[in-house]
Amino acid sequence: MSLLLAKLIICNIFYSTNAQTFRNDYLWAESFKTFYRLNDIATDWGQARKICEAEGSTLLIPSSLTEVENLKLLISNMKAHFTAIFIGVHDQFAHGEYVTVKGYPIKDTILELLWAEGSPDNLNNNESCVVMTREGLLDDRPCDDIYPFVCKVFGNETEYSEDCYSFDLGQSLEEAGYASWSPLKQDLTTDEPQHCGAISRTGFLKVTWCDMPAMFLCEKPGSQTFRNDYMWAQAFKTFYRLHDLATNWAQARQICEAEGTNLLVPHSLEEMDNLKLLISNMKAHFTAIFIGVHDQFAHGEYVTLQGQSLDEAGYSSWSPIKQDLSTTEPQHCGAISRSGFLKVTWCDMPAMFLCEKRGCQECTANLTTPAPAP
Numbered sequence: 001m002s003l004l005l006a007k008l009i010i011c012n013i014f015y016s017t018n019a020q021t022f023r024n025d026y027l028w029a030e031s032f033k034t035f036y037r038l039n040d041i042a043t044d045w046g047q048a049r050k051i052c053e054a055e056g057s058t059l060l061i062p063s064s065l066t067e068v069e070n071l072k073l074l075i076s077n078m079k080a081h082f083t084a085i086f087i088g089v090h091d092q093f094a095h096g097e098y099v100t101v102k103g104y105p106i107k108d109t110i111l112e113l114l115w116a117e118g119s120p121d122n123l124n125n126n127e128s129c130v131v132m133t134r135e136g137l138l139d140d141r142p143c144d145d146i147y148p149f150v151c152k153v154f155g156n157e158t159e160y161s162e163d164c165y166s167f168d169l170g171q172s173l174e175e176a177g178y179a180s181w182s183p184l185k186q187d188l189t190t191d192e193p194q195h196c197g198a199i200s201r202t203g204f205l206k207v208t209w210c211d212m213p214a215m216f217l218c219e220k221p222g223s224q225t226f227r228n229d230y231m232w233a234q235a236f237k238t239f240y241r242l243h244d245l246a247t248n249w250a251q252a253r254q255i256c257e258a259e260g261t262n263l264l265v266p267h268s269l270e271e272m273d274n275l276k277l278l279i280s281n282m283k284a285h286f287t288a289i290f291i292g293v294h295d296q297f298a299h300g301e302y303v304t305l306q307g308q309s310l311d312e313a314g315y316s317s318w319s320p321i322k323q324d325l326s327t328t329e330p331q332h333c334g335a336i337s338r339s340g341f342l343k344v345t346w347c348d349m350p351a352m353f354l355c356e357k358r359g360c361q362e363c364t365a366n367l368t369t370p371a372p373a374p
């Protein structure tokens with residue numbers, strides 16, 4: 001492809017616009033409702049991650065194969081001697097278990113389809129960060145290698161959706177997400193006096209007489225049905241489970257994930273006050289409960305599994321018996337004490353742990369659904 005043609009296509013797909021506002025050094029891709037920035041100044045993986053976060057975006061996590069095709073065009077702009085860019089995927093928590101910087105495993109996502117042949121190979125047992133080549137393929141490379149990188153943020157990602165935290169009322173069927181009427185289409189205008197909704201044996205919507213007896217289905221609003229070994233706290237719209245079988249931090253994280261949840265990240269003082277009740281169930285000889293906080297990217301710099309700083313997450317009260325974070329090597333995992341304060345501890349020392357499922361977890365899927373530009 002000629003350089004001019006490539007540039008034309010890039011301008012077509014990625015352009016600056018007022019339709020969505022964000023930093024003007026980012027390019028807006030209307031088809032993906034996403035802002036991107038190619039950082040042509042190469043750096044190591046940890047620094048790349050931090051730069052994106054400081055800019056209010058995330059080290060690139062490709063969402064679809066179509067997006068990867070377009071990203072190949074974007075990165076064709078980087079200087080000729082660069083062969084790849086860092087992306088927001090790594091296996092620094094557990095070897096061979098690749099997760100995004102948002103804490104989600106890449107297993108069963110499109111990212112798994114993108115490994116280059118023979119990758120990941122963890123060459124010299126020193127490759128825990130992932131790059132994407134100019135061809136759009138993934139390879140594992142050392143985290144302290146130097147590559148350019150792409151930061152990405154969805155156009156609507158900075159908006160906090162109140163809707164996610166309340167149960168839908170008075171939505172249209174389209175808004176609710178299911179509007180498949182029976183193929184034997186009822187003429188809705190002539191079905192007077194049928195005014196009540198039903199589903200047919202084959203799972204389609206139909207209207208029927210409100211007075212005609214029928215079986216019916218109940219549901220509990222707010223997706224509050226989950227594993228019954230979890231406890232629902234309405235005030236925080238969250239399910240919690242205190243695991244009283246002690247294990248190391250990496251395994252604790254995996255156990256939560258296997259249960260469809262995450263290692264807990266406290267978000268407020270009020271939430272911690274509530275959690276203290278749960279913690280009081282901790283076996284007497286334990287002094288800490290693992291949570292989803294660590295400094296494995298940069299020593300002394302504690303972040304959540306989702307990549308937020310503690311201040312961003314909303315709870316950063318360290319134990320008054322202050323640990324000197326610069327001398328706590330080799331303690332790299334976050335925990336809470338019996339009194340509800342944050343502390344650091346050894347990742348390998350077995351501890352009890354808390355898993356959580358935020359009531360709005362389903363809503364993260366919505367974040368990737370493009371919203372109409374304002």
Ligand SMILES: [Ca+2]
Pocket residue numbers: 119120121122123127139140141
């Ligand atoms: Ca490799």
